[in-house]
Amino acid sequence: MAYFRKIKSKTAKKGYTWGFTMDVGIDPVTGKRKQTSRRGFTTKSEAEVAYHKLKDQIYKGLKLESNDVLFKDVLADWLEMYKKTVKVSTIKSRRNLINHLLHYFGDMKLKNIKRPMYQQMLNDFYKKGYSLNSISSLHTTANMIFKRALELELIHQSPTDFAKLPKKQVTVEEIESKESKIRFLEKEELMEFLKMAKTEGLYLDYQLFSTLSYTGMRIGESLALKWTDINFEEGTISITKTLFNPTNHETKYQLLTPKTNKSIRTIFIDESIQAILKKHRVQQSQYKLMSGTDYVNEDFVFAKLSGHPLTVKLAGERMKRILKKTSLEKDITPHCLRHTHTSLLIEAGAGIKEIQEILGHGDVQTTMNIYAHMTKDLKEKTSQKFGELMKGLSENL
Missing domain, CATH: 1.10.443.10 (Intergrase catalytic core)
Incomplete structure (x- = not known):
């Protein structure tokens, strides 16, 4: 069941936006009805489209609540989809990257992960001596996960946007001395x-x-x-x-x-x-x-x-x-x-x-x-x- 309503807004042109509240089940401990809300839609039809999307997600077993969803929950959802599109070897190569992300953000609420915090994570990996390729792969993996969160409308902006990847400062001497050699037998x-x-x-x-x-x-x-x-x-x-x-x-x-x-x-x-x-x-x-x-x-x-x-x-x-x-x-x-x-x-x-x-x-x-x-x-x-x-x-x- 869903309830649609107009919400006053000082920034909206019409002076209001649309939102909805919907039932997402019963709390097994308290026996009370559980609900989730979405707001900020320009028209009622936009709110209805969002409602049906969310309803489908919940129906498929994706029980993510807008305010309390954790990073690890979205990661798990993304991983299930990702497994269906790549080879086993690719999944294996991303395992360490996924574990690193879980270490930093696993139990955090998605809404609390901001750009400065994400940038700090990349900087930390650089300080710890990780290769630039590893950091780039980490960023690519995180970007895919937060993109999934955007698709689910759990966030409005990704903390990975505008992130600056560390760059190694190469000296003239290094350029001149680093001649790429391909090994082979004559x-x-x-x-x-x-x-x-x-x-x-x-x-x-x-x-x-x-x-x-x-x-x-x-x-x-x-x-x-x-x-x-x-x-x-x-x-x-x-x-x-x-x-x-x-x-x-x-x-x-x-x-x-x-x-x-x-x-x-x-x-x-x-x-x-x-x-x-x-x-x-x-x-x-x-x-x-x-x-x-x-x-x-x-x-x-x-x-x-x-x-x-x-x-x-x-x-x-x-x-x-x-x-x-x-x-x-x-x-x-x-x-x-x-x-x-x-x-x-x-x-x-x-x-x-x-x-x-x-x-x-x-x-x-x-x-x-x-x-x-x-x-x-x-x-x-x-x-x-x-x-x-x-x-x-x-x-x-």
């Missing part, structure tokens, strides 16, 4: 690494690292590969998913959609990598027979002897083990093989658009940035090699 270094992986590597090492080097796939994409994704007749690999395993426990993984829509792609593979994968499939079949019912067959290409996919952490540890056996003195991770593949594409004369499609970059600017850095690096190395050659010639004159 062709000869890659050959040495893969040869060592083949002769000294453990099961899956040579197959996995060869695939990463020859395709430019992300490590998560390669570990999510299933045999049904490989078409040997067409010589292609379909990339449609990525492995999500934050705890690195071999059984606690999920297959999620790739990073962007552009990441869903089909790439061609040459005969050499096809031969490696075909041989690997035969070997894997033999291990399945040996393991019998203990093997969990989920069709993963890079499956451990248990049948579960290799984890990202283990792949990194395997790579370090092989690198120690080589003469290479580079700090290389599995992701660096993606850059290595990019360098080989550039050397082969591939264009930016072609490289973008192979790597599955959502934004061509990402490809251009990598291309620019790697082209510069390759040119510098070519110049050095030429200088060494000319030095050797001049010494023999």
Whole structure:
């Protein structure tokens, strides 16, 4: 039941505004009727629209009272909606941010959270040494929560509006000294690494690292590969998913959609990598027979002897083990093989658009940035090699 009424106002043009009071249930302790009010509407029809919205919210179980609603209640409502729009990995990445916000504002009434208080929270995080990226993510999360409060008409203004994010003051020296470097292996270094992986590597090492080097796939994409994704007749690999395993426990993984829509792609593979994968499939079949019912067959290409996919952490540890056996003195991770593949594409004369499609970059600017850095690096190395050659010639004159 609702009661609509005119309310005198010195600021309104008509001298009054509209408001309403409505029943929201019975207090289980006192047995008395519970009510909530809204006011400040220009016309009765606006008040009626607001009433029906609020009625729907209460009907759906969102029992928020205008004066006493707490920040944590709105956060819980927002989170339920947010979960339906993003991947599990995104929710996990926001958990710490949500906990920080709850620590500051959790039990506070929404109406008591003002702009100076919110700005102070951001400043506190900066003083505590949190990165600018973390503070920016915190602000983005808070903004979404308060936007939800605005949608529910629980507040008229968001305390996140006009907030100033801290900015690091970069000196000229830092700009000049901070040259972005993309780590990758040159062709000869890659050959040495893969040869060592083949002769000294453990099961899956040579197959996995060869695939990463020859395709430019992300490590998560390669570990999510299933045999049904490989078409040997067409010589292609379909990339449609990525492995999500934050705890690195071999059984606690999920297959999620790739990073962007552009990441869903089909790439061609040459005969050499096809031969490696075909041989690997035969070997894997033999291990399945040996393991019998203990093997969990989920069709993963890079499956451990248990049948579960290799984890990202283990792949990194395997790579370090092989690198120690080589003469290479580079700090290389599995992701660096993606850059290595990019360098080989550039050397082969591939264009930016072609490289973008192979790597599955959502934004061509990402490809251009990598291309620019790697082209510069390759040119510098070519110049050095030429200088060494000319030095050797001049010494023999």
